[in-house]
Amino acid sequence: MTHRLSRGKQTDTQGYGIAQSELPPFEEGRIDPRVWFERPQLPLQLEIGSGKGTFLVQQAPRYPDVNFLGIERSPEFYRYAADRVRRHALPNVRMLHGDAVEFIRFWCADEIVEVLHLYFSDPWPKTRHHKRRVVQDATLKDFHRIMTAGGELHLVTDHEVLWAWCEEHATRAEHLFERRPFDGVESAGEGEIVGSNFERKYQQEGRVFRAMTLVKRG
Numbered sequence: 001m002t003h004r005l006s007r008g009k010q011t012d013t014q015g016y017g018i019a020q021s022e023l024p025p026f027e028e029g030r031i032d033p034r035v036w037f038e039r040p041q042l043p044l045q046l047e048i049g050s051g052k053g054t055f056l057v058q059q060a061p062r063y064p065d066v067n068f069l070g071i072e073r074s075p076e077f078y079r080y081a082a083d084r085v086r087r088h089a090l091p092n093v094r095m096l097h098g099d100a101v102e103f104i105r106f107w108c109a110d111e112i113v114e115v116l117h118l119y120f121s122d123p124w125p126k127t128r129h130h131k132r133r134v135v136q137d138a139t140l141k142d143f144h145r146i147m148t149a150g151g152e153l154h155l156v157t158d159h160e161v162l163w164a165w166c167e168e169h170a171t172r173a174e175h176l177f178e179r180r181p182f183d184g185v186e187s188a189g190e191g192e193i194v195g196s197n198f199e200r201k202y203q204q205e206g207r208v209f210r211a212m213t214l215v216k217r218g
């Protein structure tokens with residue numbers, strides 16, 4: 001399907017985009033998103049909040065034997081990212097339009113994700129909006145369920161208050177995950193951690209970045 005964005009740019013998500021609204025009702029059972037890829041037998045990595053898809057288009061060509069699923073809630077960013085993946089003709093990337101927390105909780109099958117990427121997640125600074133943050137006690141439990149043995153969550157943020165929140169949650173989830181340093185992403189540029197759009201924007205503002213890896217126990 002083609003769409004016209006407000007800036008007048010035509011986008012085409014055909015073959016690379018999936019809409020959560022078109023999934024079967026979750027009451028019918030869990031879904032294995034690996035079937036959306038040309039080679040479903042490959043290991044799966046998942047990115048929550050892909051934005052314009054920069055991490056995916058930089059990282060996926062380096063790892064042709066890994067499938068990457070990006071999940072993006074904003075319709076405009078979803079279409080932009082899926083169209084970009086299509087223009088790069090990346091057979092190992094798919095974009096899901098929807099809420100990653102909901103998809104993971106209600107649809108996603110158990111023990112299928114090797115790495116979960118969460119980069120520059122929205123901080124939701126107002127107290128009444130904290131429940132909208134991706135990292136919650138319940139989502140960490142869901143992440144643990146969908147990860148393979150030894151699976152990893154990679155988390156990077158520029159936001160000090162969100163960082164403190166993530167640290168508190170990681171401490172409470174010590175029985176589920178072992179915390180380790182984050183080594184950075186191979187496709188990132190010189191002096192970058194991930195090389196995503198928000199990292200580049202915030203780097204120009206001189207912000208400090210915080211990062212952690214949580215490794216699944218058990």
Ligand SMILES: C[S@@+](CC[C@H](N)C(=O)[O-])C[C@H]1O[C@@H](n2cnc3c(N)ncnc32)[C@H](O)[C@@H]1O
Pocket residue numbers: 048049050051052071072073074077098099100101102119120121122134196197198199
């Ligand atoms: C601050 S942007 C960061 C984008 C990208 N990761 C980067 O580093 O450039 C956060 C993105 O996450 C998306 N997002 C936030 N919560 C989400 C959720 N629950 N499911 C899917 N996408 C989400 C937002 O729409 C937004 O595009």
